[in-house]
Amino acid sequence: METxxxxxxxxVIKKIMEDSRRxxxxxxxHYIFWGILVTVALLINYIMILTKTSMxxxxxxWLILMVTGMFxxxxxxxxxERKSRVKTFTGKLLGSLWFATSISMFMxxxxxxxxxxxxxxxxxxxxxxxxxxxxxxxxxxxxxxxLQNISLGWWAGAVILFIFPSVHTLLIFGIMMICFxxxxxxxxxxxxxxxxxxxxL
Amino acid sequence: xxxxYQEIDDVIHSRIRTSIMALLVSLEEAEFxxxxxxxxxxxxxxxxxxxxxxxxxxxxxxxxxxDRKPVSKYKVSNKxxxxxENYIKQLExxxxxxx
Numbered sequence: 397m398e399t400x401x402x403x404x405x406x407x408v409i410k411k412i413m414e415d416s417r418r419x420x421x422x423x424x425x426h427y428i429f430w431g432i433l434v435t436v437a438l439l440i441n442y443i444m445i446l447t448k449t450s451m452x453x454x455x456x457x458w459l460i461l462m463v464t465g466m467f468x469x470x471x472x473x474x475x476x477e478r479k480s481r482v483k484t485f486t487g488k489l490l491g492s493l494w495f496a497t498s499i500s501m502f503m504x505x506x507x508x509x510x511x512x513x514x515x516x517x518x519x520x521x522x523x524x525x526x527x528x529x530x531x532x533x534x535x536x537x538x539x540x541x542x543l544q545n546i547s548l549g550w551w552a553g554a555v556i557l558f559i560f561p562s563v564h565t566l567l568i569f570g571i572m573m574i575c576f577x578x579x580x581x582x583x584x585x586x587x588x589x590x591x592x593x594x595x596x597l
Numbered sequence: 598x599x600x601x602y603q604e605i606d607d608v609i610h611s612r613i614r615t616s617i618m619a620l621l622v623s624l625e626e627a628e629f630x631x632x633x634x635x636x637x638x639x640x641x642x643x644x645x646x647x648x649x650x651x652x653x654x655x656x657x658x659x660x661x662x663x664d665r666k667p668v669s670k671y672k673v674s675n676k677x678x679x680x681x682e683n684y685i686k687q688l689e690x691x692x693x694x695x696x
Contacts, residue, residue: 402691408612409619409685412635416623479663483626483670 421487422538423588425472426494427581431573433465438570445563451516458505466498489537497530520569521557524550531576543584549576608653609684613638613646618673618681621656626672647671655680 437458444454504522508514528550535544553572557565609618616636633643650656655677659670
């Protein structure tokens, strides 16, 4: 084999591997699904507080919605995996990241508050901080700077919610969910659809 | 300067099979049609080359039905990873020897 041929082979391999790394694996469905579900739960929670419903019922409402959401999400995930044309290591990494995030949120949202480790009003800023970490990492893994920058929104929101704790924390967190979770999810979904159309042309 | 051809892995040493291996080592798993689009091959041509890689134990195939349509998903085996790594090393040593 000649040197030029070897160089050419290496550059082809390098190009293919670089292109493969750019394959979009996140179609935003999970962001949209959880964004809507949590926003709805926050609104219900807000109304329940205004109507002075017992904390036990609020906890139960969260537990029912989150567990139902988890089962629906597993179903969506399995369906997507079965239909996906490609499985990437990046996808696996993202899956692990969001799984770990869910466990952490469960710890802070349920375990910590049930054990009265802190005032429940601080659940939102704590979850917001966790989401900041996950968005920052997720954006870095996918090499999406804009997604990484969303974490700044989560962290800034967490600071505000830590400084001004009130019943309106739930509404502010709901707005943050729409801005930093649902909208990025829609952007990822549109981007993923555009890429699918291009690859099918 | 030339390189000893006997040291080159014949199974990988073909433009299309090198491309398939480069694609599959960067992914965990890929569907037949996806590979076809990425390496610009025809169905028949790709099948032949994938078969060759499969026979060498470099890739494994999983056949399943998605929405009643048959789908073949390919992934690189451990043996395939090692072979591809060696192939890259061989190419790099050729380049190094001459620079």
